[in-house]
Amino acid sequence: MGRVGVLLLNLGGPEQPSDVRPFLYNLFSDPEIIRLPFSWLQKPLAWVIATSRAKRSQENYKEIGGGSPLRRITEEQAHALAENLRAKGNDAQVYIGMRYWHPFTEEAVDRIKADDISDLVILPLYPQFSISTSGSSFRLLEDLWTQDEALKQINYTVIPSWYDRPGYVQAMAHLLAQELDQCENPHEAVIFFSAHGVPVSYVEEAGDPYQQEIEGCVDAILKTLQRPNDHVLAYQSRVGPVEWLQPYTEDMLQELGNQGVKEIVVVPISFISEHIETLQEIDIEYREVAEEAGIQNFRRVPALNTNPEFIDDLANMVIEARQQTPIHFSEVMRPQNNVKLYPQERWEWGLTNAAERWNGRLAMIGFLALMLELFSGHGPLHSLGLL
Ligand SMILES: C=CC1=C(C)c2cc3[nH]c(cc4nc(cc5[nH]c(cc1n2)c(C)c5CCC(=O)O)C(CCC(=O)O)=C4C)c(C)c3C=C
């Protein structure tokens, strides 16, 4: 019997203000986040957006101490998972592979090779699958595997998503019940599920199961919770000019305020760790929106982090995955070519035979316009709120 490894996948986050710009550059360089019809434009556009967005993003990170706690929390989760597996008689080395910041997925894979791991369970720390999160990490791993004979010797299996696992759902329902019990009116507070959004085209054109898994997760938590409270589901953290899943969290807060709702409990449904979207966006920005809308009592369910019930379920997931038929990268959902954050259709970019000749020139003019907008601070992308 060889050595067993568990690879935890997550997004990663900047640890200090100077990390923010390169972190954003890595994120926007990912074709699973923005896919352009010309691949050569990907990196220059990523550079422009990252450079322009860095200041605003740094301000947000400053509000939570200057950086993301995601690495620290993920390391604590990895440690707790290894301990739990050991206690169950399953020794395993646990690795962390972040998509856009340290410790990078590539570093984790190098360590897996150096440690001579023979059996590997790949576990994304996102309960619901999205092309933009787990899908992006799986694609990167698949590329690494394709290029490396040593990796092909490893017996690996992937856990695509786990939004409906009874242990995870139970842990979420417990945390939610605890928060509801602290409300002034525990049976009247509205339960507000806030999920990270994705562009509508991911779901409707590329077939991303994300929305379906979010809705399935909400249903499972409510069934386990067994409380009479009203609930809503909305989507947060929109970026860029295209339509994202609706309703948007800020609009739903306004609507509840208009209806006279006075107390809500927000459940960050797509996150299992505290990070900028919970600590800054929900706790600071959305709290303000809610208060202005007349919602007097705003509470939030804490992220699971190292919640023992949750860690126990992660360990069970790993053990069960090793007993089942392996799932390989080729079997998990892959995005179609038309995933987009920007318009993809050839006609939308003027890609007809007649126009093809002009294409490169126009793209270059567009790129120069982007540069100008970046340095002047004015232009169409600023008015769309992208820069
Ligand atoms: C399940 C969660 C997530 C989905 C789905 C997702 C999609 C997605 N995100 C962006 C753009 C940004 N995301 C950023 C930070 C960020 N995103 C997630 C999770 C999901 N993203 C997390 C956990 C974090 C925070 C990491 C941390 O610092 O703790 C950022 C950077 C922050 C900011 O400037 O707002 C951007 C930008 C897109 C475009 C997208 C889907 C296409």
Ligand SMILES: [Fe+2]
């Ligand atoms: Fe994100």
Ligand SMILES: [Fe+2]
């Ligand atoms: Fe955000």
